[in-house]
Amino acid sequence: xxxxxxxxxxxxxxxxxxxxxxxxxxxxxxxxxxxxxxxxxxxxxxxxxxxxxxxxxxxxxxxxxxxxxxxxxxxxxxxxxxxxxxxxxxxxxxxxxxxxxxxxxxxxxxxxxxxxxxxxxxxxxxxxxxxxxxxxxxxxxxxxxxxxxxxxxxxxxxxxxxxxxxxxxxxxxxxxxxxxxxxxxxxxxxxxxxxxxxxxxxxxxxxxxxxxxxxxxxxxxxxxxxxxxxxxxxxxxxx
Numbered sequence: 001x002x003x004x005x006x007x008x009x010x011x012x013x014x015x016x017x018x019x020x021x022x023x024x025x026x027x028x029x030x031x032x033x034x035x036x037x038x039x040x041x042x043x044x045x046x047x048x049x050x051x052x053x054x055x056x057x058x059x060x061x062x063x064x065x066x067x068x069x070x071x072x073x074x075x076x077x078x079x080x081x082x083x084x085x086x087x088x089x090x091x092x093x094x095x096x097x098x099x100x101x102x103x104x105x106x107x108x109x110x111x112x113x114x115x116x117x118x119x120x121x122x123x124x125x126x127x128x129x130x131x132x133x134x135x136x137x138x139x140x141x142x143x144x145x146x147x148x149x150x151x152x153x154x155x156x157x158x159x160x161x162x163x164x165x166x167x168x169x170x171x172x173x174x175x176x177x178x179x180x181x182x183x184x185x186x187x188x189x190x191x192x193x194x195x196x197x198x199x200x201x202x203x204x205x206x207x208x209x210x211x212x213x214x215x216x217x218x219x220x221x222x223x224x225x226x227x228x229x230x231x232x233x234x235x236x237x238x239x
Contacts, residue, residue, distance in 0.1 A: 061165030
């Protein structure tokens, strides 16, 4: 059974966050795993985000998709999970469980478990180009107590030819690349958040993913997504 958006009706959802880097030789298998999950779960409420961390950038190859903000986010998970250190590739599902990012069986098990749970809060988001930015409107149904709202601009696919570092000589393919992440630390039932465009925002290859997360233990309470129209993209290129 599918809803009006073509998504299977399930009781729960799964937010899959991968922390990766083009400078890490162990990361390409995790990127490939995510690409497979993306294809298999296209009609399920599975929300995939790949954060390219920056702490590998000084080891021979600078990842063009990397950002210190994503390393900081991973460090926050390290605190929530009480890890001795952060690492790549790492996957976190719904902010509740973490494991090595290339572990296919663990990922499938975690996704299945989360899809079978009840979601007590819902999130709807819409995005449009407004005054040279992406204006995101959100609506939350349920408690926002002790929580914060994250909105991510996602590049659905990308490719890099690596010439240095551990992956030198390889062409790396990526999916669901986080290009900007904005956090509203005091969300309401309804609100607006603005995001900036990357310099290479030129194709109909983008979407927005939002999720509500507990500030104190990292558990993700709900998630939603929306696309960006071709008209919106063309408006950015023209102006």
